[in-house]
Amino acid sequence: MHRALSSRTLTRKLATWLRQHARLAALAIASMVQQADAQTPETPAPAPKPAVATPAATPAATPAATPSTAAPAATQNPLAVAALEILRDECVACHRPGKVKGGLKLGTEESLKKGGESGPVLKPGHGEESLLHEVLLKGGDPHMPPKKQLTPQQTDAIKAWINAGAPWDASVMDKPPKPQPVKLRKMPKTMESVLSLSFSPDGSQLAVARGGRIEIRDTKQERFPVIQSFEVQMEAVQSLVWTPDGTHLFAGGFRKVSFWRTKDGLAEGEWSAGLVGQVTALALSNAGDILWIADSLASRGGFLHKVGWQQRQLFKTWKAHDDSVYALALSADGRWLATAGADRLARRWDTATDALSATYEGHTNQVLGVAFDSLKPRLATTGADREIKVWDQESREQDAVLGDKKQVVSAICWSKDGSRLIGVTERGNGAVYSAIQKHTGEQRSDTSKIQKLDKVEAFLQSLSATADGALIAAGATDGRIFVWKAADGKLQPTE
């Protein structure tokens, strides 16, 4: 069945055709990037059960603790909230910076007003005549979302909002999308992969997450034997963090963070309220009372939840990146929290005000790791673009670029004492950088001292070092762990 094509549709089709042919090479690259996406640590999308806030995780009934899914505040325009939630949940994934389908971005007021390839998509006051509404209807050309029909209530909400002049409300876009119920899936073998591991603050123990289990190893004994092991009731633990006093361990997975008492492995509770994706990273304040949860929805957003875990209180939730957040780091003085984004950016947040204080732009692919130097105001990042960059925190300039540019350094960490920056790669290599100097001009080789770690045949993806940087541990996709002495790079036997 053919429909007469409107001239606008023709223009659009032509524009699309031209764009596609001019951009074949770009598309090939984009698809490679997508494949790289698919290999990121969060791919082993686990999945059982929709997240349900357990009583323990239900925030206290204070206004500050209201989860982001709560009803809009009285000052918000309900028409705007309803419509923008639809755009946020159904559209922005394909219409955002980095993925601008049809030349249209929908994440900000400015970009929405600008429209797409065929011009403006909004005619404020005239819902029926706006392309943004037309594309939602049955037979819309193009039809949006491409493989789905929105309900009449949803399309009416968009129409009513445009009729009302399409008022904007940035706070809606800043919140995580509503969690979708998830179907039960069989757990793939890759779930055994060590996605996270972490030395206790005093270095005497090493916590290793393997699938849904955590083992605690004794680092004072030969071969680092397992002295405790417990099930976390989680498909795959993605992230671990110890309290600075070593009394508690937190494990993050799909829409959940579990708290454990380390001396006896007693489960003390969990937090799931408001979480929508994979808890890809965790960080704790120096006092051990504030927990930052990186909640990642691939291609949709990386959200930060700031939680007072003892009182089960949510302080704030906000969108930190337009894609997953792969790593968090806290500065030695506790003033800054850094985030590594799959959107190629690293960011620095003020821990007191939660305000964004700096964005580090320069990686040409996902940022996989981030670490603070405790001696100088510097920050290191590692990217899927095969570079470790060391930034001056304030000027946001790159002081040094490390690595051989031939392999992806999948994880980095800076020892707490600032003496060593460590990186491990997807090809089983590792290096310890010390005395990192600001590079001058083209010269790169003299910018640091390098101690190579014994090579292993494994895809290394997680990393931790003791506070003095003397002992280094890495976890691999095949479930093995490796421990090295930093001084000579020698691999230590492990059981």
Ligand code: HEC
């Ligand atoms: C799975 C990805 C995807 C999702 C989700 C999606 N779009 Fe699109 N959108 C596209 C693609 C691809 C095009 C280009 C299609 C074409 O030109 O034929 C497009 C084009 C458009 C256009 C035309 C832009 C122009 O100027 O030509 C509008 C308007 C639009 N989308 C709105 C929406 C809205 C509203 C939603 C959510 C309800 C949405 N899209 C969800 C992929 C998507």
